[in-house]
Amino acid sequence: MDEAKDEDVKGALLPLSFDGGRYSQVGYPFDTASELSNYQKLLVEVAKQTWREANPDRQRLPRNFVQSLELRLTVVGKGSVLPYAVGGASASTQQLLDHFDRIRDIFAEIVQKGFLPSWLSIDARKAALRVGASLRTDERVFLNSRTKDRVEYTHADRALMVANEEARNTPQNGVLAGKAVEIDPDKQSFQIELSDGSKVHARFSKPDLWQTIHNFVSPSAEANVVRFHARYLQSAAGEVLVVEDVTDVEEFLESTSAWTPRLVELLKLKTGWLDGAGSAITLAAIEYSNAILSGLEQRGITGVRVYPTPQGGVQLEADKGDRYAELVISEDLVMEGYLSDSETDDEFSPQTPASAVDLITEALNG
Structure with missing residues (x-):
């Protein structure tokens, strides 16, 4: 195929382009023609969703809606593969460009997060x-935009997204x-702001639960951290995608507690936080730590240092003069402690947070 000339592409559209592998040579490889068809199907589904969002009270699409979105290949440019196209006879160039932008944004989110946007309709998800x-x-497709940087989408990006979508199907x-x-x-x-700062959409099937949830609703900076008992979907990497049903809500960490920011930092740690090793810190270990820190504060012991352990637990350290106390709370709530002063060293194994508070207080106060 001849190289595209300026007059060939004048007024034509370039919603996507290809590079690498089979696309490094002149012309468009016939065995990848399905990519253009797949983009066309996605364009139609995104346009349908956009129209329905703008017209929630109308059921039927306008006449010739799908036909107006038809793209036709006019010429293939050189220098990677640039499939220039024109729209159908009744197509609005402005509307097509708007749809191209939205498709570009879909793939920007896929590349960034590793899964399809939650707002996509079922049919649009299938097409994407x-x-x-x-x-x-060794090949990649670029999703173009008139106003933003193009998005590069690779085989690896798609493989991760497909794996995540498969994981979504297992609540x-x-x-x-x-x-x-x-x-x-x-x-x-409602919206949940998770401990890592991300927000996910959540639903609750029991109508009377809304008042309980409402009691905890507050601007992010002021809100208490709560525990949501729920059925949810998460990605292959462990990222929560959507919460399908919340069955109970209970207070977990008070926003006014001095140690809450530190415990929230520990909650943000994901598997691999320690140079590729290190397990995520369990909620149970965080809960025990919170109870012990609260008890120590009531006894006048503050400034306790809080650290994560590679196994998914929490380590607490406190000192007073030459007295030192250390307590490790394992991921499955086994507690092992160490006490020392200028003369003695002792180990202890408290069975409950309350007994841990008693032993640490006695050791530090003498």
């Missing part, structure tokens, strides 16, 4: 999954720590 299906490890029950920052009782939904 197909884009890049033919890419080899799990557990406890999540975070803050309730917004609530819509009519839709029985």
